[in-house]
Amino acid sequence: MSLTPSDEEIQIRDAVRRITESFGPEYMRKCQAAEQAPTELWATLADAGFIGINLPSQYGGGDMGLTGLQIVAEETAAAGALMVMLVMSSGIAGPILAKHGTPEQKELWLTAMAAGTKKMSFAITEPDAGSNSHDLRSELTPDGEGGYFLRGQKTFISGVDDADAVLVVARPRTSDGTLGRPCLCIIDVHSAGFTKTHIPMPAFSPDRQWTLYFDDVRVPADCLIGGTEGGLAAVFDGLNPERVLIAAFANGIGRRALTKATTYATERQVWNAPIGSHQAVAHPLARAKIELELARLMTQKAARLVDAGHTDSGEASNMAKFAAAEAAIHCVDATIQTHGGNGFALEYGISDMYWPARLFRTAPVSAEMILNYIAQHSLGLPRSY
Numbered sequence: 235m236s237l238t239p240s241d242e243e244i245q246i247r248d249a250v251r252r253i254t255e256s257f258g259p260e261y262m263r264k265c266q267a268a269e270q271a272p273t274e275l276w277a278t279l280a281d282a283g284f285i286g287i288n289l290p291s292q293y294g295g296g297d298m299g300l301t302g303l304q305i306v307a308e309e310t311a312a313a314g315a316l317m318v319m320l321v322m323s324s325g326i327a328g329p330i331l332a333k334h335g336t337p338e339q340k341e342l343w344l345t346a347m348a349a350g351t352k353k354m355s356f357a358i359t360e361p362d363a364g365s366n367s368h369d370l371r372s373e374l375t376p377d378g379e380g381g382y383f384l385r386g387q388k389t390f391i392s393g394v395d396d397a398d399a400v401l402v403v404a405r406p407r408t409s410d411g412t413l414g415r416p417c418l419c420i421i422d423v424h425s426a427g428f429t430k431t432h433i434p435m436p437a438f439s440p441d442r443q444w445t446l447y448f449d450d451v452r453v454p455a456d457c458l459i460g461g462t463e464g465g466l467a468a469v470f471d472g473l474n475p476e477r478v479l480i481a482a483f484a485n486g487i488g489r490r491a492l493t494k495a496t497t498y499a500t501e502r503q504v505w506n507a508p509i510g511s512h513q514a515v516a517h518p519l520a521r522a523k524i525e526l527e528l529a530r531l532m533t534q535k536a537a538r539l540v541d542a543g544h545t546d547s548g549e550a551s552n553m554a555k556f557a558a559a560e561a562a563i564h565c566v567d568a569t570i571q572t573h574g575g576n577g578f579a580l581e582y583g584i585s586d587m588y589w590p591a592r593l594f595r596t597a598p599v600s601a602e603m604i605l606n607y608i609a610q611h612s613l614g615l616p617r618s619y
Contacts, residue, residue, distance in 0.1 A: 235538050243305060246284070250306050253278055254313035259583055262315050265440035271396035272317060272440050279306070280350020285320070289328050293344035299541035300325070300475050304482040304533060311486025312493075314583070316590055318392040318441035319353050325479045326472040327354035327401045330418065334460045334468040339420070343399075354420070355397040356472065357388040357446055359598075370416055372404040374462070377452060382406070384419065384427075384451040390597070393441040394430055397423055400446065403469055406462040415466045418459040427451040436589040474540050474551040476598055481533040481551075481558035484594045487587050488526040488558070488565035494584060495519055495569035498576075509572070518568040525561040532557050549612055555594070556604045562591040 239247075257275045265272045279285050288303035289295025296302055307320055328347050331340055346352035363369045372386025384404055394400060400421045405413040421428060427450050433443040460468050496519065499510030509515050536550035566587045570577030577584050595601050609615045 235535055243302075246287070246302065246305050247309050249282060250279070250284055250309040251313055253282060253284075254310050254315045257315065259314035262440060263437075266437045269442065270440060271319070271393070272315065273396075275315060276317065276319070276350055279310075285324055285350040286328070286348025288324060289344055289348045290332055293332075293340060294348035295328075295344070300329075300478055300537040301534070301541050303475075304478055304537045307479045307482035308486040308489075308530075308533075311483045312489045313486075314490060316439040316441075316483060316487075318439055319355070319396060321476055321479045321483075322356045322392055323347060323353040323397070325475045326356045329475055330401065330459065330468050330472045333471055334418075336456070338456065339459065343420075352399075353393070353397045355391060355394050355400045356476075357391045357394075357400050358403040358469070359388060359390050361387060361389050361445075370403060370405055371413070372402065372448065373407050373413055374404050374417070374419065374453060375407045380455050382419070382453040382455070382458075384421065384448045384453050386448050388446040388448075389444075390433065391430075391444050391446055394423065394444045394446065395442060399423060401459075401472075402448070414462060416469050417462050417466065418468050419453045420457040420459070421448070421451060421453065425451045438586060438590040438593070473598075474536075474547050477551040477555040478533060478536045478540060480594055480598060481529065481536070481554040484555075484558035484562035484591060485526065485530045485533055487591050488522070488529070488562040491562075491565040491569040491584065491587055491591075492519060492523060492526065494582070495565075495572045499572050515572055518564075519572065522561065522565040522568045525557070525564055529554065529557040529561040549608070552599070552604045552607050555599070556601055559591070559594040559601065563588075563595060566591045 261275065262272060276285065283296055284306045286294060287296035287298050287306055288300055291297040303325055310317060328344065331343050343352060360370055360372065362371065372388065374382040374384055377383050384402065386404060400423060402419050402421050403416050404419060405416050408414050427448060429447045430444045433445060435443050499515055500508050502509050533554040536547065536554040539547040539550045569584055573582060573584060576582050606618055610617050
């Protein structure tokens with residue numbers, strides 16, 4: 235892994251930043267207020283080739299893998315534009331289809347996803363299963379015609395109102411009546427029996443959260459990815475990229491916060507000196523900067539390991555997500571403290587960064603579950619749960 239960014243990577247960062255900043259935070263706030271997806275920004279990034287930068291070139295993608303997409307994710311977040319569908323559609327569904335989809339599924343979805351004209355959400359979390367993905371209860375039962383019926387419920391699913399389909403993790407009902415291993419199926423959002431309920435959340439992204447209900451939703455056999463037996467590997471192939479991209483978002487938030495903090499600390503004067511000249515202000519920001527750069531380095535490493543199919547990619551992805559979430563929280567907290575009362579005023583655009591930063595400590599996998607993973611798989615300690 236080169237520690238020096240290539241000319242191409244530098245150009246990608248600059249281009250994504252220019253595009254995103256041309257819309258500005260006001261655009262995202264307008265989308266949030268209207269409960270509308272940032273479709274204009276999405277389309278502009280797609281036209282420039284950045285939405286599908288990680289997807290195979292034969293389907294119109296940029297062939298840069300997760301290494302390229304995490305750059306896009308970080309730069310959009312650093313410019314104040316969190317687009318969760320970049321994770322759900324480009325980061326999870328796209329790579330799963332590219333690796334495990336049939337030729338027909340790839341042709342139908344990947345070309346449109348790379349062009350930004352189709353989006354796919356991802357649904358794994360259930361109200362009763364929590365972090366235990368092996369205890370999912372959404373089930374597929376044969377319909378007698380070669381297909382299946384999907385029954386179940388998912389919660390905290392992002393961007394469904396802006397998606398064309400949802401990639402759902404479910405378990406097939408076997409001949410002996412038990413539930414089999416998790417598998418994946420593509421559900422059109424207009425399918426009969428599919429309904430959703432909005433979950434009110436703090437406004438930090440136009441991509442809203444939903445609880446989904448599947449009441450005998452028909453699933454044709456060609457909408458399964460890997461069949462009823464091959465889906466488990468595909469499920470986990472989508473989770474590591476998710477962690478890396480969430481880390482990239484957190485890194486972007488941290489960068490944005492520190493930029494605001496250092497500007498304010500340089501310009502704001504008290505007792506005839508910039509407040510940034512006082513160690514009580516400067517040291518928390520310097521500490522946050524160190525944490526942030528370490529997290530960014532781990533995120534880049536994790537992306538490259540995922541792209542290489544390396545056995546350590548799971549460990550690195552979890553570490554990156556943990557480190558970046560903590561760094562983002564500390565960056566935002568130090569920035570709020572630097573601004574004093576102004577840190578809570580909406581016009582400064584700081585307090586609204588706290589919620590996504592804090593969310594990333596909990597989702598898509600909690601800090602505690604990551605520590606469990608590292609303790610067991612990296613340190614060889616006995617399993618704690």
